[in-house]
Amino acid sequence: VVAHYHNGYLDLWMPNAGPHVRAKALSNLLKIPLNRVRVRRIAIGGAFGGRSEVQPADFAAALLSIKTGRPVKLVLSREENATSTRQVHDMVATIKTGVKRDGTIVAKEFKVIYDGGAYSSTGPIATSIPYYVYEETYRFPNVRYDGYRVFTNKGIRGMYGCHGRAFLAGNEVQLDMIAEELGIDPVEIRLKNGLRAGEETATRSKIISSGFHEAVERAAERSSFKEKRGKLPKGRGIGMGCVAIMCGFPMGFRSGSSCYVKLNDDGQATIVTGVVDNGQGNESMMVQIASEVLGIPVEEINLVNADTEVTNLDPGAYSQAAAFVGGNAVRLACEDARRQILSFASDKLGVPAEELELRDRMVISKRDPSKAIPIRHVVREAFFAGRPIMGVGAYMPKIDFGREWVKNPYGQMAGTFSFGASVAEVRVDEETGLVRIERFVAAHDCGNPINPMAVEGQMEGSVAQAGVATVMEECLWHEGFLLNPDLLEYKVPLACDMPQIEPIIVRSPVPEGPFGAREGGLTIRMNAHSAVATALYNALGVPLRELPATPDRVLEAIEKGKGGER
Template sequence: MPVEQSLIGSRMPRVDSEAKATGRAIFTGDISLPGMLQAKVLRSPYAHARIKSIDTQKAEALPGVRAVVSGMNTAGVKWGVFRYTRDQKLLPQERVRYVGEGVAAVAADTLEIAQEAASLIKVDYEPLPAVFNVWDAMAPDAPLLHEDHPGNINVHVAIEAGEVEEGFAGSYLVREDTFTAPEDSYFMTEPYAAVANPRQDGSLELWMPNAAPHQKAKALANALKMPLNKVIVRKSYIGGAFGGRSDVFPAEFITALLSLESDRPVRLCFTREENSLATRKGHGMYTIVKTGMDKQGRVLARDVTCYMDGGAYSSTGPIATSVPFLCHEQCYRLPAVRYNGYRVYTNKPIGGMYRVHGRAWATGVDLQLDIMAEELGLDPLELRLRNARQAGETTPTGSYVQSCRLSQCIEQSAEKAGWREKYGKLPAYHGIGLGTNSVQTGFPLGIRGGSAAIIKFNEDGGATLISGVVDNGQGNDNMLVQIAAEILGLDPRDIQLISADTEATPNDPGAYSMQATFTGGNAVLLAATDARDQIFEEAAQALEAHTRDLVAKDRSIYVAGAPDKALPLAKVIRMALLKGNNIIGRGSFASKVDHRREWLKNPQGQLSETFSFGATIAEVKVDPETGEVDILNMVLSQDCGKALNPMLVEGQFEGGAVMGGSSGMMKEEHLWTKEGLCLNPGFLDYKVALPLDVPPMENVIVESIDPTGPFGAKEAGMSVAMSAAQALAGAVSNAIGWPVMEYPLTPDRVLNALAQKKAAYGDSKGGKP
């Protein structure tokens, strides 16, 4: 019988809400184990230097010190997401490459002793020439950060589809613009922490904020030269990720080394400054966009070149360099397109994947569409609709799009925002802008691309759900339980969840590739369906009914159309147990992707089985005297397939709009000295949106009911984070009548744009001169 949905699509509180609201949720920094030591890392004061020697004798002699480690007593294994990006020793042996890179660490009875001991470690450095921007790094005489990468080019992503030059030649209007943005920070409120505990069986258990426990365990097993089954990554609550927990960091490696050396539990907690500099940051970007259009505003050709400041090591470089383009090609029809993305090594902290995928990339493309629409005398909204991706189409790099309601997102946002009544009709220095974007739901990950789930039952009818999916704060725990409860006819409170623990759970790709709902949710759906089918087999004979006529609902098994013919689920489970039959549901799911596709060598083929799409409209008012921007309203929409829990989907919309929009696009940037020292790594100087900075927001959930997603669901929230940034850039440029191409949209940059306009056109007030 078809499942009559009672939970799916309903607004329900998250299963972890009470623990977080009452303070009972245990984050990694809260973990305390008997005999636990405290750790501190000694960091490099140089942006680039050769390590001549490290003397730890005084630190080791300090009373209360239990272990001291440096790169000199490690196996020197290099970490990298791919074999060809293995360039970072998690404790360096020969060179340091950015200010703040950890060179040694101490575990002691107290944090105060650890801090004193770290200060006693003597490192003899030989300073080396350093480079702090992509242009200096690529100069012919620049020092090489890694000798096997000429020109300090870490990654070059080259993609071309169609006849690009022919497209430009046949275009009515061609325009080229450059857009720039400095590095920004993930700035999670939870500082990074790691805990390691050696066990009597020779295994090592670890806790840390992370997006992919199974991948963390594998990387650490390699670095520690330990069998994979002896490295166990445990679950703790995570205070945000945004792409910044999807890598392997020195912190957990250092903590593991100290724990093994001392044979004691060890905890390492970062300061706020360390959290900004010693994990990951968003890439600084320089993006050159050239677009050709016909008279009707249809894009005929586009050529994008992007230079990304990657910092000292590869990290997720091939992915981070590719994803901005992929989001773009998924969103818009592109008959001919060329992309050259260069990720460049510099002597700065390491750049990683980021939820907004580059302000200067996505925003540059969309703002240029606005400029060209004005030059053609077209409404930017109509121009978007003429170029919007449609279901059933194929992207330039060969991905079939099986579900897409981008046009509906644009139309419904426009209707709610009053676009057609406002565009071109607002008062001086008032503006309205539109952003559109797309994001993939996962990508090829080889043997780690699939997810599995197990469901077992207690004799009282309650269930335990086992899944490797991680919840970084987006509500994945609730999603898993909600799907299982719907299929099994249980209350969510009847299900105990075991997740994100490598010792107990099956493999899962992690929550960093926007596929937790699609991949992990499908695995849970299949496991719950398998369990329900077994339950129906047990109940059918007692109810004198065929299994196809049974329904699971309200903790019971019913015969459809005969509500008096029912058995409590607990009784069915006990009936099975009497026969020696433990009902255990199993489910596995992997997206249909092209495993021949590779980020650099072969960026062609099915990238993801499905894609999400979104549109945001922002309305602003600009003070021409101060450059201050007041965000009056934002309308947020996304095609998320099916909103399993609309309340959580709206929370993702609003969180994304703040991160990418009112905070990321309006305030956030890192500042650096000429020696490579970050000037604003902490809360006092790195500006983020506060509650008073959050604008009024309206949500529009668009459902396309994806044919493969669980109950039709797919990714929700990422498209909004990007489109919010695009919409605000468009709105501010519309308000002042001049495009702003440097981000974030701080008052000085807005005033600079107004000065450029005045120099070009005189003193005309807002709007087109």
């Protein structure tokens, strides 16, 4: 973090997911008018939810600059970063499921206790989202969910990876246990209970469009799930994990976005938006949308974002809202500019605006291509005519703003949801307890992807971050001290740990999405944990009741299995 307080103004540069959110929090904390706080995002590392909140380092750097009157740069050590920034919530979950003999889920009951660390942070959100993600996946008419977030002498727990991957893994493993008890194929029980387009969740969110069933079927087919399940050699297993996830939500943060685009006299365009890119590909996504609408090559579109001084109010990149919400705002702004261009060109060419199109930097008649004019000429002449081409767009999804986390958890949570199914194959060394993930097939319904290559990259990264991490990543605490605060002791996946990854994009266009698009990537990060957990259950014949699947826990599960325990 770099902070510079001068002449009553506070400038900050920091990696973050929402500059306007940070500026508001710092303005409140430091009693500085909001118009005198400027926050700029710098591109250092990803966010994954953990950079959505104001951090202690932000406040400390700002306060030191105010007190000293000098610029202050604060760089955290690896240990400081591990203990003072947001971590994922540890949790203990008790899950009960009521089913009919044909595998139909009729009731769910959950009790989940979350380790919140020393401060509140995003407590109600973190406690609620794991359940909401699960209810968006499967149909169950009766449910009771009790979530508790407790204070402990540990680092602050906050938003990270949409919360609750272990909770989802427990549900998916239990679903496999139920299928086994009833003699039903694990794929079939998921297809039977998966929500379809037009249905509502238990808290009354309507599923607008869904490729869930196609994702399950394609993941099962590509991985040869049914052919391999129960037929692999000893110590080998295959498992499936499924999930749905909201694209934005109305509680806490408002879910809208706005954008404006201006055309320069050389025919190039500049997009100004508050949407942030921390490595997800949001910037290229927005530029591609603008290029498609305006008929201008992507290399001739400039982007200004992540700066509170020049961009519109925007929550930033959070809750998978960038493509569906931010992308829609960009589309609408560019369509506004497009209408202005066509209107002015119509007068110049003597052709009705509806018979014109933008293509290859030109305004061209659809019926008579000889009638054409360069976009740059239209922009310049429009300016001198007092009609500068500037488009404005704002998008607010159709959600229920009266919905709250606890008091009123009913109504439309998000404008759309993404769906995914993943299959993992694992090999377990029964002598050492070491687990090797050998193959991972991930099928993801992200609507109509704007940049398929970027989506596949996000899917592969999700497998690395969540799937492979299921067998190694863990923060070890003892009496308030973190025992593995650096990368010597805290194990992260390396290239040699990666399985063969096979991404599958399922196309289920969203009517309201920008060109039919919605979130791409996080869905796989949420179900990768589950796929590995169910594969381990298949390999061991006994469920792992604690994750990550470290060698000691695997060996303990093997011993329990030998003793007939479940």
